[in-house]
Amino acid sequence: MRIQLTVALGSLLAFPAQAAEVNVSVQIPQLKVAEYHRPYVAVFVEGADGKHAANLAVWYMSKDTSEGHGTKWLPDLRQWWRRSGRTLELPVDGVSGPTRPAGTHQLGFDDTHPELSKLAPGEYTLVVEAVREVGGRELLKIPFSWPVKAPQSGRAQGSSELGTVTLRLTP
């Protein structure tokens, strides 16, 4: 009993000392289409049970109109919407932001991030979902385990609305 307690205390003490880093890169491909709008993108974390665990980023048209124009299309991020979006009060500080152009976007977090710090130890999936007005929808997943005890990396390749998505975790 006493030994277990010591171990638990030890691991508690060890973590805050050095923050683990979570780096996500999301590539939005350049598309040759007649009518182009930047995609809405959600970057979020699901638990092993498929339940929502954390929101890292949501890019949508945040300019408001009487119709609630930007948020009107958020349900098209279908999985994010059902798991989290529909119960969120938007905008969310540090999570929501404007849409981004084609190119590779780097997102950096550490485990003191309010959404990540609440994750219980276990297996998780990083989900990147993108949907484009009058375009398509694509969803990529990269599994990882938490907390970050050793370096981990993962990669997923999109074929339509997303390019390469990578996840790099460093303790």
Add this chain to the structure above:
Amino acid sequence: MKRTSLLVLAIAALLPLGAAAHKQWIIPSQAVVNGNDVWVTFDGAVSNQLFFPDHVPMRLDNVTATAPDGSRIELKNASTGKYRSTFDLQLSQPGTYRIANANTGLAVRWDTPGSLAAKARAQAEGKPVSGPGAPPETRGGSLRNASLEDLSTKVPKDARNLQVTQTIGRVETFVTNGAPNQTALAPVGQGIELAPVTHPNDLFAGEEATFRVLVDGQPAAGLEFEIVRGGTRYRNAQEDLSATTDAEGLLRVTWPEPGMYWLETSVQDDRPSIPQATQRRLSYVATLEVLPQ
């Protein structure tokens, strides 16, 4: 003469099938929405193809919309055309709306002295006395969607073998603005209803959805549902599914593909709520949107 009787025979043979084949529905333009000033537009019709209005419009007299707080809201821009009715709803509250056409009425049939005589004649000649092939004179009188008052005013005094069936039908659909809730889904307690285990606006292809099927508010076992995905016009088979409620009244459906689905069931029992009726026919239709993964 011969041709006429053949034609009558053909029509008589078609009637029961035709009545069963027509599908009633209310379909929303979309079922999952979000925003400050959201509108959803609906079509209501009775058709063969799903969801193509090809027969008659749904009458809007008994269509009601229940808001997420349980209050009734107004149907806007309602109109009835040749093949379909249409209306809009302004979804000013977050949550789930229930849009239903709930009908109760009486189906009444009786014999007249004339039809009884024709039946006797048909029997003597070895012809069927009712149903397909029976001479038209064997048919007595009938009323559909009748009221209790019609029973005393529209049924002739010399009616015999009066058969009164109470009918309770519900055709409904659901839409959700923002996060779903369940206030509008509370059972009315009359006829067949779907109580959510899975929320009706939380349906995804490849996932199993569960609903508790109620008759008069109580779970009902053994109700068989026919389930058809929309777009039947553009495929060569109905591709219909069937599912039956289990002992707890649970209906489990795994949606093979995204789309708008039509679910239908009906049942007959001998528990009418009015003494004049001897039996009861209950029917239920829901239109549900299933989204892709």
